[in-house]
Amino acid sequence: MTIRVLLLTTDSKICGTERMILSLLRRLDRGRYTPCLVTLKGPGELVEEATRLGVDAVNLKMDEGLRRGWPRWRKTLYEFQPQVMHAFLHHANLLARFTRLLCRDVRVIAGLRTVYTAAGYGRLYGWLERLTHPLDTFFVVNSEAGWRSLTENMGLPDRKLVLIHNGLELFDEEPDPAQVRHAVRSEFGFFDRHLVVGIVAQLRPPKRHDLLLQAAMDLKERFPNLRLLVIGEGEMEAALKDQAKRGGLEDEVIFTGYRGDARRLLRGMDLFALPSEVEGEPVSILEAMAAGLPVVAARAGGIPEVVTHGGTGLLHEPGSREGLRNALTELLASPEKRHEMGAAGRKRIELYFTADIMARRFQELYEKCVMPE
Numbered sequence: 160m161t162i163r164v165l166l167l168t169t170d171s172k173i174c175g176t177e178r179m180i181l182s183l184l185r186r187l188d189r190g191r192y193t194p195c196l197v198t199l200k201g202p203g204e205l206v207e208e209a210t211r212l213g214v215d216a217v218n219l220k221m222d223e224g225l226r227r228g229w230p231r232w233r234k235t236l237y238e239f240q241p242q243v244m245h246a247f248l249h250h251a252n253l254l255a256r257f258t259r260l261l262c263r264d265v266r267v268i269a270g271l272r273t274v275y276t277a278a279g280y281g282r283l284y285g286w287l288e289r290l291t292h293p294l295d296t297f298f299v300v301n302s303e304a305g306w307r308s309l310t311e312n313m314g315l316p317d318r319k320l321v322l323i324h325n326g327l328e329l330f331d332e333e334p335d336p337a338q339v340r341h342a343v344r345s346e347f348g349f350f351d352r353h354l355v356v357g358i359v360a361q362l363r364p365p366k367r368h369d370l371l372l373q374a375a376m377d378l379k380e381r382f383p384n385l386r387l388l389v390i391g392e393g394e395m396e397a398a399l400k401d402q403a404k405r406g407g408l409e410d411e412v413i414f415t416g417y418r419g420d421a422r423r424l425l426r427g428m429d430l431f432a433l434p435s436e437v438e439g440e441p442v443s444i445l446e447a448m449a450a451g452l453p454v455v456a457a458r459a460g461g462i463p464e465v466v467t468h469g470g471t472g473l474l475h476e477p478g479s480r481e482g483l484r485n486a487l488t489e490l491l492a493s494p495e496k497r498h499e500m501g502a503a504g505r506k507r508i509e510l511y512f513t514a515d516i517m518a519r520r521f522q523e524l525y526e527k528c529v530m531p532e
Contacts, residue, residue, distance in 0.1 A: 161189075161190070161191055161192055161193040162191060162192050162193070162242055162243060163192075163193050163195070163239060163241050163242045163243070164187075164192050164193070164194050164241065164242070164243045164244075164245055164525055165194075165195045165196075165197060165235075165239060165241035165243070165245065166180055166183075166184070166194060166195070166196045166197070166245045167197045167198075167244060167245065167246045167251040167254065167255055168180060168197075168198055168246070168247040168248060169198070169199050169200065169247070169248045169249075169250045169251050170198060170199070170200060170201075170203060170205075171198040171200065171201035171202060171203025171204070171205045171206055171218050172201075172202070172203035172205070172417070173203060173204050173205055173419060174361070174442075175272070175325075175441065175442030175443060176247050176248060176272050176442070177203075177205050178442060179247075179326070179442065180209075181205070181208055181209065181212070182326060182327070182328050182514035182517065182518070183514070183517065183518050183521055184196065184212050184214055185212060185328070185514070186514060186515065187518065189213075191522070192522065192525060195216070195239045195241065196209040196214055196216040196217075197216070197217055197219060197235060198216075198217075198218045198219065199219050199221045199222075199228070199250055199251060200218070200220060200221050200222035201218045201220060201222070203218075204419065206218050215239070217231060217235055219232055219235075232254075232258075236258065236262065241265055242528070242529055243265070243266050243267075243268065243525050244258065244259070244265050244266070244267050245268045245270075245521075245525075246267065246268065246269050246270060247270050247272065248270070248271070249271070249284060249288075252269040252270070252271075252288075252291070252295075253287060253291060255267045255269065256269070256291040256292075256294040257291075259294045266296040266528035266529065267295050267296055268295070268296060268297045268299060268524060268525075269295045269298045269299070270298065270299040271298070271299075271305060271309065271439070272301060272439050272440075273305065273437060273438055273439035273460065274302070274304050274305050274308045274437060274438065274439055274459075274460040274461065285312065285313055288313050288315075289313055289314060292313070292315055296319075296528050297319055297320075297321050297524060297527070298315060298319050298321070299320075299321050299323050299524070300320060300321070300322055300323075300439070301322070301323060301324055301325050301439050301440040302324075302439050302440040302461025302464050303322065303461065303464060304439070305440075305461060306322060321520075323520045323521060324440060324511065324512055324516070325440050325442055325445055325517065326512055326514040326515065326516050326517025326518065327442075327445050327446060327449050327508060327512055327513060327514055328513075328514045329449060329508070329509060329513060329514075336426055336451075339423060339426040339427075340426045340427055343423065343424055343426055344427045347386075347413050347415075347427070349386055349427065352384050353386045354382055354384050354385050354386065354429050354491050355386045355387075355388055355427060355428045355429050356371075356375075356386070356387050356428065356429065356430055356431075356432050356455075356487065356491075357387070357388040357389075357390065357424070357425065357427075357428035357431055357432070357447075357452075358371060358388070358389055358390065358391075358431070358433060358443075359390045359421045359424075359431075359443040359446070359447075360390075360391050360433060360435065360441075360443060361392065361393040362389075362391050362393030362394065362395040362399060363393045363394060364395060365435055365436050365437040366391075366433070366434075366435045367435055367457070367477075368389065368395065368399050369395075369398075369399065369402060370434045370478065370480055370483055371387065371432055371434055371483065372387070372402050372403055372406060372408065373406075373480050374480060374483045374484040375387055375406075375408055375411060375412070376407070376408065377480070377484045378484060378487060378488065379407070379408070379411065382491050385411060385491065386411055386412075386413070387408070387412040387413070388413055388424070389413065389414045389415065390415045390418050390421050390424060391416075391421075392416050392417040396414065396416075399414070400414060421443075421446075422450070425446060425447055425450040426450060428447075428450075428452055429452075429497060430455060430487075430490050430491070430497055431444065431447035431452045431453070431454050431455070432455045432456065433454070433455075433456045433462070434455075434456065434457045434475075434477075434483050435456070435457055435459060435460075435462075436457060436459050436477040436478060437459065437460060438457075438460035438462055439460055439461050440461040440462075440464065441462065441465075444456060444462065444465055444466060445465065445508060447504075448465070448471060448472075448501075448505060448507060448508050449504075449505060450505075451501040451502060451504065452501050452504065453472050453473075453497045453500035453501045453504065454466050454471060454472030454473075454500075454504065455472055455474075455475070455483065455486045455490060456472065456474060456475075457474070457475060457478075457483075458474040458475065458476060458477065459477045465507075466504075467503075467507070470500065470503050471500050471503045471507055472500055473486035473490065474486070
């Protein structure tokens with residue numbers, strides 16, 4: 160008799176959280192667990208990718224309206240009869256909890272993939288979480304910083320919280336890194352002489368792309384071969400392109416938009432930067448380290464739990480243009496440091512942040528959910 164686990168997430172587009180879900184689905188013991196994947200809205204490739212893995216998957220298309228989405232949800236619940244509902248992100252948390260009011264036997268695992276702040280999420284989010292979290296069986300966080308934010312700011316009890324770090328798939332038979340690097344750099348017109356700093360993140364204010372552009376303006380004269388590769392889409396795209404133009408960086412910055420092959424594009428970079436001021440445990444940083452890149456990032460949220468300052472990268476104070484500029488300067492000026500920190504980062508991922516470790520922890524949690532009370 161298998162345990163029926165319904166994984167519920169907000170978006171169908173494959174970004175960091177969705178890559179973690181796919182990694183988990185690939186590793187679930189199908190002799191013990193029967194998974195089903197549900198997304199709230201689309202478009203995106205997540206449902207198709209899950210289907211290729213032999214997992215029943217459905218997009219509720221709630222963005223088309225509740226009148227259409229709710230019947231799909233009821234039909235899925237009736238046909239699948241989940242024992243455990245594993246929700247990722249805020250809106251999925253709320254739907255899972257509301258459903259438990261109707262299906263009392265279902266156990267809910269809620270989750271937050273970043274650090275909660277009232278400024279970042281708003282008072283309504285905090286109020287809804289405080290009101291509904293008693294319906295959770297467990298609440299998963301991916302960083303100690305995320306744990307502290309929930310206990311201190313939202314009053315979640317320690318006994319319900321579970322820390323499970325993000326995990327990456329480390330493919331044994333990756334294509335020749337040198338060939339991939341050449342192909343990526345050729346696509347964007349980068350030559351061997353160029354120093355490519357990359358960022359993979361949604362173009363939203365908390366990610367602080369504007370700070371990275373400011374630092375690039377400061378470094379342009381010292382490093383004339385500096386190039387920025389900005390991967391992602393979002394509400395700040397027009398403003399950031401305008402900032403780059405006004406700063407004389409039109410030839411130095413490439414905005415790629417959303418790319419489903421972001422992990423491959425990392426191979427064309429020399430270092431990875433993420434000056435974000437609000438983070439949990441960024442998948443983009445883990446993927447950069449797995450690709451052997453040194454990381455320059457803000458000392459925010461769960462980032463210091465992943466990036467060791469002076470070991471796998473350099474950390475700066477959040478919002479500090481000078482700190483970011485100095486960290487970038489130190490690594491851009493030293494190929495030896497970039498190589499040493501990149502190798503150390505890859506080793507750290509192999510030891511602590513693999514998909515196998517993550518999947519094992521989640522399976523242990525599913526077992527706890529169905530144990531007799």
